[in-house]
Amino acid sequence: MTLQAVVNNVAPMAASKDVVVDIQKMSLTFQTADGPVYALSEVDLTINKGEFVSFIGPSGCGKTTLLRVIADLERATGGDILINGVSPQQAREDRSYGYVFQAPALLPWRSIERNVTLPLEIMELSKEERLRRAHEALKLVELNGFEKKFPWQLSGGMQQRASIARALSFDADLLLMDEPFGALDEIVRDHLNEQLLKLWARTNKTVAFVTHSIPEAVFLSSKIVVMSPRPGRIIDVIETDFAKDRTLDIRETPEFLEVAHRVREGLRAGHSYDD
Amino acid sequence: MTGKLDKFCLVAAVFALLSLVFPLSGVDIDTGKNVAFVSDLPGLASAMVACVVAGVVFTWYGVTSVLRACIVLAVVVFGAWQAVAALYHQGLAGYASYGFWMFIFSLWALVWRAIDVIANYHSLENGKQQTANIIVPVAFGIWLLFLWEVITAGFGVPQVLLPPPSMIGARFASSTGILWDDFRQTFLKAVIAGYVLGCGSGLIVAIAVDRVPFLKRGLLPLGNMVSALPIIGVAPIMVMWFGFDWQSKAAVIVIMTFFPMLVNTVSGLSAAGRLEKDLMATYASGYWSTLFRLRLPAALPFIFNALKINSTLALIGAIVAEFFGTPIVGMGFRISTEVGRMNVDMVWAEIALAALAGTAFYGAVAFAERKVTSWHPSFRVRRH
Numbered sequence: 001m002t003l004q005a006v007v008n009n010v011a012p013m014a015a016s017k018d019v020v021v022d023i024q025k026m027s028l029t030f031q032t033a034d035g036p037v038y039a040l041s042e043v044d045l046t047i048n049k050g051e052f053v054s055f056i057g058p059s060g061c062g063k064t065t066l067l068r069v070i071a072d073l074e075r076a077t078g079g080d081i082l083i084n085g086v087s088p089q090q091a092r093e094d095r096s097y098g099y100v101f102q103a104p105a106l107l108p109w110r111s112i113e114r115n116v117t118l119p120l121e122i123m124e125l126s127k128e129e130r131l132r133r134a135h136e137a138l139k140l141v142e143l144n145g146f147e148k149k150f151p152w153q154l155s156g157g158m159q160q161r162a163s164i165a166r167a168l169s170f171d172a173d174l175l176l177m178d179e180p181f182g183a184l185d186e187i188v189r190d191h192l193n194e195q196l197l198k199l200w201a202r203t204n205k206t207v208a209f210v211t212h213s214i215p216e217a218v219f220l221s222s223k224i225v226v227m228s229p230r231p232g233r234i235i236d237v238i239e240t241d242f243a244k245d246r247t248l249d250i251r252e253t254p255e256f257l258e259v260a261h262r263v264r265e266g267l268r269a270g271h272s273y274d275d
Numbered sequence: 276m277t278g279k280l281d282k283f284c285l286v287a288a289v290f291a292l293l294s295l296v297f298p299l300s301g302v303d304i305d306t307g308k309n310v311a312f313v314s315d316l317p318g319l320a321s322a323m324v325a326c327v328v329a330g331v332v333f334t335w336y337g338v339t340s341v342l343r344a345c346i347v348l349a350v351v352v353f354g355a356w357q358a359v360a361a362l363y364h365q366g367l368a369g370y371a372s373y374g375f376w377m378f379i380f381s382l383w384a385l386v387w388r389a390i391d392v393i394a395n396y397h398s399l400e401n402g403k404q405q406t407a408n409i410i411v412p413v414a415f416g417i418w419l420l421f422l423w424e425v426i427t428a429g430f431g432v433p434q435v436l437l438p439p440p441s442m443i444g445a446r447f448a449s450s451t452g453i454l455w456d457d458f459r460q461t462f463l464k465a466v467i468a469g470y471v472l473g474c475g476s477g478l479i480v481a482i483a484v485d486r487v488p489f490l491k492r493g494l495l496p497l498g499n500m501v502s503a504l505p506i507i508g509v510a511p512i513m514v515m516w517f518g519f520d521w522q523s524k525a526a527v528i529v530i531m532t533f534f535p536m537l538v539n540t541v542s543g544l545s546a547a548g549r550l551e552k553d554l555m556a557t558y559a560s561g562y563w564s565t566l567f568r569l570r571l572p573a574a575l576p577f578i579f580n581a582l583k584i585n586s587t588l589a590l591i592g593a594i595v596a597e598f599f600g601t602p603i604v605g606m607g608f609r610i611s612t613e614v615g616r617m618n619v620d621m622v623w624a625e626i627a628l629a630a631l632a633g634t635a636f637y638g639a640v641a642f643a644e645r646k647v648t649s650w651h652p653s654f655r656v657r658r659h
Contacts, residue, residue: 073553092559099557105550109572109650118568119558150650 018049019085020174020206021070026079027231028065038231039065043079045225045234049173052200052207054217055225056263062232063210067176070208071099083174095123097174098167102182104159106151106166112138113147116166123170137165140199157188164196168203175207181216190248193220201244214267215251218260226266236266281337283388284347288330290381291323297374300367312374316365319378322357325350326381333388341407344392348414351386354378355421362428369431379425386418438620446620447627453609454628461606462632464521465593469528474585476529477536478578482566484537485544495541502534510596519600527596532585536578543577544570576651579644586636590629 028040040062047053055063068074069081072088083091091097098119106115116134125133138144141161151159160180167175181189197220200207211217217224218240226236240259242250250256299319300311313320329350338344358379362368367375393414396407420440426432427439434442447454480498484490510527517523547570555565597607606625613621645654 071557073556092557095559097557099554101550101554103550105548105554107551107569107572109575109648122555122558122560122564122568152650152652152655 019046020049020051020083021045021047021208022080022082022085023070024080026069026076026081028062028069028074029077040069040076041231041233043232043234045237047206047208047223049206050204051223052209052221053223053225054209054211054221055227056211056214056217057227057232057267058229059212060232061227061229063227064178065232066227067178067208067210071097071176095119095170096172097176098170098172100160100164100167100175100177100180102179104151104156104163106159106162108151111148111150112143112154112162115151115162116169119166119170133169133171134165137169138162140168140203141165141195157184157192160184161192161195164199168199173205175205177207177209179210179212182211189216194248196220197244197246214260214263218256218263219246219248219251224259224263226263228267228269235269236262238262238266279337281334281388283384283391284330284333284338286330287381287384287388288327288334290377290384291326291330294374294378294381295320295323295327297377298372299361299374300370301372311365311367316361316367319357319361319365322354323378323381326354326378326385329385330381338388338392341393341396344389347385347389351382351389354382354385358382358425359421359428362425368428371429375429379422379429383418383422386414390414390418435617435619438623442620443623443627447624450621450624454624456604457606457609457625458628458632460521460602460604461524461593461597462590462636465524465596465605466528466589466636468521469525469593470532470585470589472525473529473532473589474536474582477533477581478540480533481537481540481544484541486562491541495537498534498537501530504530506531506592506595511599513596514600519602521605524593524596524601524605528589528592531588531592535584535588536581539577539581539584540574543574546570546577547573575648576644576653579640579648582640583637583644586640587633590633590636594629 023043023045026040026043027038030037030039043066045066055066057063065074069076070083070088072092081088084094084096086094106112107118110118113131113134116137117130120130120133134147135144138147141164143158143161143165146154146158146162151162154162160183164177164180167177181192184192193216196207199205200220207220209217209220211220222240222242224236224238224240225234226238227233228235238259242255295313298312299316313323329347333343333347336343338347358375361375362371390411393407394411396404398404398407423437424439424441427437480494484494506527509530510523513523513526513530517526551569551573552565555569560568593605594607594610597605598611601608606629610622610625613619613625648654
């Protein structure tokens with residue numbers, strides 16, 4: 001076997017290593033009345049199966065836009081992007097991801113249970129199956145017993161947990177979360193972070209998580225993507241190897257602080273203060 | 276005593292006292308009949324004394340509880356009964372004078388105070404609160420009817436101008452057969468058919484307008500124009516097109532109710548937030564699925580607004596349209612013919628019927644709204 005053949009053999013090997021999101025030289029430009037806005041420029045990123053990837057950066061750095069491109073809620077204007085080996089649109093139509101928005105976005109005329117079964121209804125699953133899955137998903141986020149309540153009867157943190165249950169209900173392997181805990185106070189947020197981590201460890205899902213909190217990013221992630229604005233681009237990718245069953249206590253450890261420091265340095269370097 | 280004198284009760288006491296002194300009826304020039312004072316009317320006199328006592332007592336102690344307010348109301352009811360009795364049985368009707376009106380004013384002050392107290396009542400017990408909530412408008416309504424009765428009878432207002440409510444009530448009770456026929460013709464046939472067709476087509480066209488952009492640009496201004504058409508001009512044409520029976524009235528109602536439903540639904544369909552639309556997109560939900568699961572439910576408060584507006588428009592439209600040709604039955608027909616025959620009490624009976632039917636219709640739609648959109652912030656069950 002020649003060397004060339006070996007190299008050729010290696011390439012498909014690498015691709016089959018469970019790459020969930022594969023982005024190459026992707027850019028996105030919004031055309032506005034004031035001229036083009038370069039939301040994302042030359043983004044390269046790979047997310048492997050089972051990873052917990054955080055996107056962190058100041059507002060306007062395109063982290064939400066990047067997530068929306070992955071979800072096919074925005075279309076890239078350049079470069080290549082593959083989700084599970086297919087286009088984002090195909091991936092969306094295959095319902096291959098669950099999306100959690102900044103706000104719970106629960107429909108107020110549906111009970112919590114019927115909110116969770118909403119995607120299952122659209123997928124035309126049988127009623128028994130819908131209820132079974134809703135029950136399971138609500139149990140995962142510790143909301144069992146609240147099935148018949150309406151969203152506005154629940155606290156903000158519970159509402160967001162219900163929306164996570166809804167994203168989990170149809171069992172997509174990829175979970176996209178756009179600052180899901182941004183509007184919650186820090187105590188609730190810590191609690192939900194721990195719960196989310198446990199959920200990730202248990203279900204082995206791939207998570208892409210947008211945040212602007214450094215501790216949150218470092219605590220949750222196995223990979224931290226540091227981004228910078230104007231134009232939105234990736235300036236650092238940090239891999240961490242904290243134990244999967246970590247608790248909030250690790251935030252006091254030197255390793256944690258070291259990673260947090262590196263993230264902060266990256267953010268500082270990428271941010272121009274001339275404006 | 277509560278430290279402050281109750282001014283309403285003070286006014287009531289003073290005026291009741293004055294009414295004891297002033298003449299209760301004027302001189303009848305034709306018969307030379309004497310001016311009547313309290314001494315001639317013992318029943319009314321006792322009511323006046325009761326008002327004086329109640330006024331003085333509550334001026335001093337204040338109407339501080341619902342129980343006291345109810346005592347005041349009881350005094351008022353007794354007074355009102357005596358006043359009506361004096362008008363119709365002691366010949367005051369048409370001749371009432373200063374003393375009588377001062378007594379009525381005294382009653383007014385008392386009833387005002389009592390209703391004010393009950394209206395400000397707050398209870399954690401739902402039953403009590405609801406009772407209080409019902410008493411207020413009912414008591415106020417009865418009081419207005421009483422004032423109407425007393426003023427028309429007391430001043431001897433000609434019945435052609437304004438008959439007293441008792442006369443309208445009597446006419447209503449004695450002609451239920453005719454009223455039912457009119458109700459069936461105007462409401463059960465024309466209004467219901469026109470309302471369902473008008474609202475239904477408005478809703479469907481709104482969905483089409485929302486779906487097809489050129490309709491939004493082309494049809495919406497056209498609909499605007501149709502809504503501006505004067506009903507007086509359209510009604511005779513509809514009679515020519517669809518004949519004398521209820522179909523032409525239904526057509527007028529369709530024209531009247533179509534546009535409010537169209538406009539409200541179009542704006543309702545854009546009520547769903549961007550986040551929710553994105554959410555449905557992430558589920559790869561199709562147009563119809565998103566329409567029925569997200570956009571129409573979100574539009575429901577708007578649609579119910581239109582339904583409520585249209586419930587009153589429909590009745591008006593049917594009655595007015597009947598002025599332009601109808602078989603010899605129907606509320607509008609009855610009003611136009613009875614007015615010509617100076618049977619004003621029958622006209623008022625029809626007006627009362629229309630008011631009842633309209634209120635019940637509106638109430639039914641509002642009740643349905645409450646049930647269907649109980650999730651909406653304006654209806655969520657309040658917790659104390």
